[in-house]
Amino acid sequence: MLISALITFAPQNIIIHGIENSKSQETVETIKNIFSDRLKICSGCEICKSINNIILT
Numbered sequence: 001m002l003i004s005a006l007i008t009f010a011p012q013n014i015i016i017h018g019i020e021n022s023k024s025q026e027t028v029e030t031i032k033n034i035f036s037d038r039l040k041i042c043s044g045c046e047i048c049k050s051i052n053n054i055i056l057t
Contacts, residue, residue, distance in 0.1 A: 018051035
């Protein structure tokens with residue numbers, strides 16, 4: 001019941017930034033399966049560039 005409530009109250013749009021740097025592909029796949037209609041994957045905005053810069057340094 002708790003998980004159902006969390007999914008119901010989740011934002012309408014969920015954006016994952018820097019997915020290519022994810023250490024847990026299993027977690028990403030789970031999020032995709034649960035929020036498929038709400039999920040967007042970004043890989044080119046300023047946030048993603050910042051993430052890549054932090055990882056590369």
